[in-house]
Amino acid sequence: xxxxxxxxxxxxxxxxxxxxxxxxxxxxxxxxxxxxxxxxxxxxxxxxxxxxxxxxxxxxxxxxxxxxxxxxxxxxxxxxxxxxxxxxxxxxxxxxxxxxxxxxxxxxxxxxxxxxxxxxxxxxxxxxxxxxxxxxxxxxxxxxxxxxxxxxxxx
Amino acid sequence: xxxxxxxxxxxxxxxxxxxxxxxxxxxxxxxxxxxxxxxxxxxxxxxxxxxxxxxxxxxxxxxxxxxxxxxxxxxxxxxxxxxxxxxxxxxxxxxxxxxxxxxxxxxxxxxxxxxxxxxxxxxxxxxxxxxxxxxxxxxxxxxxxxxxxxxxxxx
DNA sequence: TTAAGTGCAAAGGCTTTGCAGCATA
DNA sequence: TATGCTGCAAAGCCTTTGCACTTAA
Numbered sequence: 265x266x267x268x269x270x271x272x273x274x275x276x277x278x279x280x281x282x283x284x285x286x287x288x289x290x291x292x293x294x295x296x297x298x299x300x301x302x303x304x305x306x307x308x309x310x311x312x313x314x315x316x317x318x319x320x321x322x323x324x325x326x327x328x329x330x331x332x333x334x335x336x337x338x339x340x341x342x343x344x345x346x347x348x349x350x351x352x353x354x355x356x357x358x359x360x361x362x363x364x365x366x367x368x369x370x371x372x373x374x375x376x377x378x379x380x381x382x383x384x385x386x387x388x389x390x391x392x393x394x395x396x397x398x399x400x401x402x403x404x405x406x407x408x409x410x411x412x413x414x415x416x417x418x419x
Numbered sequence: 420x421x422x423x424x425x426x427x428x429x430x431x432x433x434x435x436x437x438x439x440x441x442x443x444x445x446x447x448x449x450x451x452x453x454x455x456x457x458x459x460x461x462x463x464x465x466x467x468x469x470x471x472x473x474x475x476x477x478x479x480x481x482x483x484x485x486x487x488x489x490x491x492x493x494x495x496x497x498x499x500x501x502x503x504x505x506x507x508x509x510x511x512x513x514x515x516x517x518x519x520x521x522x523x524x525x526x527x528x529x530x531x532x533x534x535x536x537x538x539x540x541x542x543x544x545x546x547x548x549x550x551x552x553x554x555x556x557x558x559x560x561x562x563x564x565x566x567x568x569x570x571x572x573x574x
Numbered sequence: 575t576t577a578a579g580t581g582c583a584a585a586g587g588c589t590t591t592g593c594a595g596c597a598t599a
Numbered sequence: 600t601a602t603g604c605t606g607c608a609a610a611g612c613c614t615t616t617g618c619a620c621t622t623a624a
Contacts, residue, residue: 279598279603301588315606320589355539364537370529375548377523383553384510384519392545393530398538434578434623456613470581475614477579580621590611597604 276329283307283314287322288346291332296363297343297354335390353391359400431484438462438469442477443501446487452498452509452518490545508546514555 275284290306291298298306304319323344326332332344335354353371355364375386396404430439445461446453453461459474478499481487487499490509508526510519530541551559 281598281604283605313606316588317590317607318605321604324590355533355537355541357539358542364539366533366537368529368532370525370532374523374525374529374546377525378510378521378548382510382519382521383556384512384548384550385552385556386510386548386550387513388549390547390549391529392547393533393539393541394543394545395539395541397540401538401540436579436623438580468581471613472582472615473580479615576624578621578623580619582618582620584616586613586615588612588614591609593607595605597602599600599602 274329274331278325278329283311283318284322284325286311286314287319288326288331291326291344291346294345296365297335297345299343303344336392351389353389353393355393355395355397357397357400358394359396359404362397364397429484429486433480433484438466438473439477439480441466441469442474443481443486446481446499446501449500451520452490452500454498458499490547506544508548510548510550510552512552512555513549514551514559517552519552 278284286307287303290303294303300316300319300323303323304314304316307319308314323332323334326344327334331347333347334342334344336342351371352365352367355366356362357364371389371391375389378384378386433439441462442458445458449458455471455474455478458478459469459471462474463469478487478489481499482489486502488502489497489499505522506526507520507522510521511517512519526544526546530544533539533541
């Protein structure tokens with residue numbers, strides 16, 4: 265994924281600081297979700313002096329500017345993701361924690377249905393599916409049959 | 420909504436205490452989402468001695484037993500809802516905060532599609548749509564045109 | 575009677591905020 | 600140069616946990 269973070273500022277008048285550049289760069293490279301804590305971990309590895317406060321402040325700014333999407337992926341914490349052209353949704357595996365992105369025309373149909381039936385003007389759609397990925401299903405099948413097909417989960 | 424909380428214990432061997440009965444009763448009466456804080460507020464109005472710790476511990480137990488669904492409704496906190504027979508999803512209005520429940524056949528189709536295309540075994544589907552309800556759209560239309568159609572939101 | 579739950583209070587973890595110094599525009 | 604951002608540290612919240620007492624079974 266290419267990026268032009270050094271030349272083009274999407275900050276709408278807000279100063280283009282090295283911290284914000286670093287954080288946006290990491291968000292791009294993540295190619296998916298990260299939570300604030302993980303983003304701080306990665307960022308501080310490249311800039312020791314960076315503080316958690318800056319991470320939180322920056323994420324809030326990015327959110328306001330519409331640069332990132334905030335979402336929940338089954339954990340308690342918020343996750344953040346660079347906004348991209350294509351809409352996509354997430355599958356989260358309860359077995360291995362893997363996050364799979366997917367698209368489906370049904371999402372769009374669903375939004376249309378909601379608009380028509382409830383007069384609700386949808387500005388943000390977030391679908392979250394939990395379950396077991398193919399690999400975990402097969403792994404569990406060989407260990408203990410049926411386990412992977414249960415909806416029960418501890419954490 | 421009728422309930423048989425006094426006679427039937429869904430606690431699977433766990434003691435049926437007055438605190439748990441009260442909390443489940445309130446969850447039923449809520450007929451929708453409540454977060455832990457709000458649940459505590461309501462519960463302590465009826466039992467002054469009840470502690471927040473009990474609310475959290477009970478919610479975790481209910482979750483384990485599959486009595487409630489835990490979900491996110493746009494806020495930082497978790498919301499809880501008594502599990503019901505019918506699957507339903509949520510629309511959250513950015514204007515007035517109202518939560519509208521809805522059902523759609525597209526959700527089921529989407530789950531099927533995911534199963535077929537990714538081999539993903541879905542155990543939980545949670546759809547979260549944000550936007551503006553009909554009333555807020557009309558309210559905004561008379562105050563300042565266009566406002567309700569923007570995706571921008573501060574909090 | 576006994577295992578389990580509860581209340582209380584303290585601790586833990588994440589996030590926000592005040593303030594002085596510093597960097598971007 | 601001036602506005603606004605950053606780091607630091609402290610404060611704020613929500614949630615969890617340890618312990619002694621109480622309660623359901």
